[in-house]
Amino acid sequence: xxxxxxxxxxxxxxxxxxxxxxxxxxxxxxxxxxxxxxxxxxxxxxxxxxxxxxxxxxxxxxxxxxxxxxxxxxxxxxxxxxxxxxxxxxxxxxxxxxxxxxxxxxxxxxxxxxxxxxxxxxxxxxxxxxxxxxxxxxxxxxxxxxxxxxxxxxxxxxxxxxxxxxxxxxxxxxxxxxxxxxxxxxxxxxxxxxxxxxxxxx
Amino acid sequence: xxxxxxxxxxxxxxxxxxxxxxxxxxxxxxxxxxxxxxxxxxxxxxxxxxxxxxxxxxxxxxxxxxxxxxxxxxxxxxxxxxxxxxxxxxxxxxxxxxxxxxxxxxxxxxxxxxxxxxxxxxxxxxxxxxxxxxxxxxxxxxxxxxxxxxxxxxxxxxxxxxxxxxxxxxxxxxxxxxxxxxxxxxxxxxxxxxxxxxxxxx
Numbered sequence: 001x002x003x004x005x006x007x008x009x010x011x012x013x014x015x016x017x018x019x020x021x022x023x024x025x026x027x028x029x030x031x032x033x034x035x036x037x038x039x040x041x042x043x044x045x046x047x048x049x050x051x052x053x054x055x056x057x058x059x060x061x062x063x064x065x066x067x068x069x070x071x072x073x074x075x076x077x078x079x080x081x082x083x084x085x086x087x088x089x090x091x092x093x094x095x096x097x098x099x100x101x102x103x104x105x106x107x108x109x110x111x112x113x114x115x116x117x118x119x120x121x122x123x124x125x126x127x128x129x130x131x132x133x134x135x136x137x138x139x140x141x142x143x144x145x146x147x148x149x150x151x152x153x154x155x156x157x158x159x160x161x162x163x164x165x166x167x168x169x170x171x172x173x174x175x176x177x178x179x180x181x182x183x184x185x186x187x188x189x190x191x192x193x194x195x196x197x198x199x200x201x202x
Numbered sequence: 203x204x205x206x207x208x209x210x211x212x213x214x215x216x217x218x219x220x221x222x223x224x225x226x227x228x229x230x231x232x233x234x235x236x237x238x239x240x241x242x243x244x245x246x247x248x249x250x251x252x253x254x255x256x257x258x259x260x261x262x263x264x265x266x267x268x269x270x271x272x273x274x275x276x277x278x279x280x281x282x283x284x285x286x287x288x289x290x291x292x293x294x295x296x297x298x299x300x301x302x303x304x305x306x307x308x309x310x311x312x313x314x315x316x317x318x319x320x321x322x323x324x325x326x327x328x329x330x331x332x333x334x335x336x337x338x339x340x341x342x343x344x345x346x347x348x349x350x351x352x353x354x355x356x357x358x359x360x361x362x363x364x365x366x367x368x369x370x371x372x373x374x375x376x377x378x379x380x381x382x383x384x385x386x387x388x389x390x391x392x393x394x395x396x397x398x399x400x401x402x403x404x
Contacts, residue, residue: 006248007256010248016241017234019229028219028221030289032252037254044245046208049211050235051234053208065208070204
């Protein structure tokens with residue numbers, strides 16, 4: 001027995017999403033059959049409007065509804081400190097911490113040779129242009145790419161390009177160590193090694 | 203920082219789906235920002251067409267594109283054996299097993315007093331009318347509701363209603379026992395008890 005075509009179509013769409021397997025996709029499609037038509041139409045509209053009504057902020061490349069995103073537009077933010085993140089969701093995580101009042105630069109990825117993502121596929125050049133344009137205004141750049149192979153490679157590439165430009169911006173990296181609530185016993189060697197190197201005086 | 207409205211709208215839609223938490227919904231929405239517009243439009247169309255282009259089969263209440271679903275319309279299926287299932291996905295699971303060549307009746311739920319689902323909220327009356335209409339044609343009815351509290355209650359209600367109608371249809375229930383590949387050690391008592399009661403001669 002084949003599944004009714006309209007249901008199969010919805011299953012196929014869900015299956016393409018990351019983290020949703022064929023079984024979950026089926027469950028979702030059959031669930032939606034019991035949802036009011038108005039909600040389905042709202043969902044449909046939200047999807048087709050998603051990219052049409054958003055853009056990347058001219059300055060920081062975060063997803064925005066306006067040319068300049070609310071953070072770049074906010075005069076109370078410290079424009080002298082710039083944090084470089086891989087993804088818009090990383091930016092949200094930092095914002096939630098409430099500890100950062102500077103501005104951001106979203107790379108939209110990290111260098112990953114296995115997936116054919118080189119320095120030109122992410123917004124590294126835009127970052128360097130922004131630094132040059134702003135001259136000495138930016139005093140510190142915090143590279144907050146993920147502490148993974150890809151994130152570290154990206155950080156290194158940015159640092160090297162910056163050196164070639166002979167910029168005097170101070171460059172820092174987010175502290176790497178054991179996360180709160182974790183157990184030393186289960187921490188991996190690399191994290192432990194970096195936690196020892198990055199020890200602080202109390 | 204609030205998330206751009208069009209992104210938030212998509213996050214809200216995904217969050218309403220079963221099994222998708224707020225974090226996954228966020229991940230999916232940001233993922234979709236990198237998908238071509240044509241795919242988003244296809245997804246949107248599939249969603250808004252889902253209910254508009256499907257109906258319930260007049261006979262068995264399975265989701266169908268036509269008045270009669272492909273199974274009820276199939277002359278090679280044995281119309282004398284009827285299997286009662288809770289959901290369309292249960293029907294698909296039975297079809298996959300390849301062991302059943304009869305027809306189905308989909309209840310679209312099980313009796314669940316806690317969720318205000320009584321016998322009138324699911325297609326029990328339609329089932330009884332179908333049995334009466336077909337007179338003695340249906341020789342066996344296999345009640346394949348889930349072996350849960352709700353499924354068992356539903357099976358009992360159907361059986362009682364059938365007795366009142368003085369129908370002579372043979373009523374059976376799917377075998378309950380230890381699933382293949384499972385471990386006796388971890389089987390619950392009820393399953394073990396039913397597996398012992400339902401033991402077969404080799």
